[in-house]
Amino acid sequence: MSSSSSQLLSFQWQLLSPQPDPEHGTPCTRSSHGLSFINNRLVIYGGEHVARTPLSEEQALWVCHDNGQQWHCVTPSQQPPPRIAHAQAVYQNDIYIFGGRAGITMQEQAMNDLWKLDCSGLPGLEVWEQVKDMQGTIPPARSFHRMICVGDALYVFGGCGVAGRLQDLYRYDIPTKTWSECPVAQLAGRGGPNFVPLQGGRCLLAVAGFCGHETNDAQVYSVEDEQWLEQGVMTLSEMRPRSVCVAGSFPSMGVVVIFGGEVDPSDRGHEGAGGFANDLVILDELTGEYRETIPATENDWPETRGWSAGDVHQNALYVFGGLSGDDASPRRLDDLWKLELVRRDE
Numbered sequence: 188m189s190s191s192s193s194q195l196l197s198f199q200w201q202l203l204s205p206q207p208d209p210e211h212g213t214p215c216t217r218s219s220h221g222l223s224f225i226n227n228r229l230v231i232y233g234g235e236h237v238a239r240t241p242l243s244e245e246q247a248l249w250v251c252h253d254n255g256q257q258w259h260c261v262t263p264s265q266q267p268p269p270r271i272a273h274a275q276a277v278y279q280n281d282i283y284i285f286g287g288r289a290g291i292t293m294q295e296q297a298m299n300d301l302w303k304l305d306c307s308g309l310p311g312l313e314v315w316e317q318v319k320d321m322q323g324t325i326p327p328a329r330s331f332h333r334m335i336c337v338g339d340a341l342y343v344f345g346g347c348g349v350a351g352r353l354q355d356l357y358r359y360d361i362p363t364k365t366w367s368e369c370p371v372a373q374l375a376g377r378g379g380p381n382f383v384p385l386q387g388g389r390c391l392l393a394v395a396g397f398c399g400h401e402t403n404d405a406q407v408y409s410v411e412d413e414q415w416l417e418q419g420v421m422t423l424s425e426m427r428p429r430s431v432c433v434a435g436s437f438p439s440m441g442v443v444v445i446f447g448g449e450v451d452p453s454d455r456g457h458e459g460a461g462g463f464a465n466d467l468v469i470l471d472e473l474t475g476e477y478r479e480t481i482p483a484t485e486n487d488w489p490e491t492r493g494w495s496a497g498d499v500h501q502n503a504l505y506v507f508g509g510l511s512g513d514d515a516s517p518r519r520l521d522d523l524w525k526l527e528l529v530r531r532d533e
Contacts, residue, residue, distance in 0.1 A: 205256055248313070378430065
């Protein structure tokens with residue numbers, strides 16, 4: 188599509204209101220969690236209801252099936268250790284989660300374990316399994332990183348490591364259970380970046396994040412060449428710097444969409460709530476270049492938030508929860524939204 192392709196699209200928000208689980212109700216408010224769409228269901232895992240305190244196993248895993256019609260609280264007999272700020276991605280019938288932390292600081296109880304949730308059965312019958320006997324160089328423990336699946340591989344980028352913020356990239360080959368270290372990005376180390384496929388998975392885009400301040404720079408990695416592109420770091424000067432957003436790639440529409448995020452960090456760190464956005468930033472799906480920012484409207488639009496979670500299915504971006512409010516009254520959210528991308532000529 189042309190560089191003006193986003194102007195040929197409309198972006199339509201819808202608030203979803205699934206029926207409660209008959210016994211457990213609906214998911215509690217949370218942030219720093221994960222959300223995946225798989226096999227006609229949305230799966231929420233992990234996060235915090237109280238700042239920097241992982242949710243218990245009884246509240247960690249929720250499934251919404253039949254396209255947003257019914258919640259189910261799922262408590263498998265085996266579960267990963269409770270955590271916040273992990274990363275998760277879908278491969279075939281499984282959701283993989285990597286890392287996260289259970290402590291207050293970056294150094295405290297950081298993790299680098301890999302688990303997969305088998306979603307091949309009926310909703311409510313999901314099963315966890317820890318991935319063991321992995322080969323290669325396993326990424327160091329981290330939180331607030333990102334992970335995406337391209338082909339038969341998982342890619343893990345950045346985050347907050349034990350010794351500081353990271354800009355490294357690792358590849359996990361799923362069939363052989365082998366980790367490999369990729370070249371390090373030229374970007375500054377950062378937590379809460381956006382990390383999405385470009386060109387239908389031929390390239391990967393790392394953009395924005397928090398490196399001591401909010402950023403709006405980006406770099407593109409070639410999956411085939413296994414290196415960051417020679418053009419180096421791009422500054423998306425028209426994009427307001429931000430971190431802990433929700434992002435998704437839409438190859439058939441020619442765009443990448445970034446929703447919301449933190450645009451002004453809190454002096455209280457993760458215990459507070461800084462300034463948040465609820466606009467849509469539109470990037471080019473071929474190059475990662477900035478296209479436009481679509482401001483929020485008053486009606487039928489999610490409120491501002493960061494530390495939310497989302498995933499793409501077909502031409503829709505699903506978003507659940509996050510942190511809103513301000514330092515005086517931070518508020519965690521429990522709302523579920525669907526953003527549908529529609530061609531204006533349809």
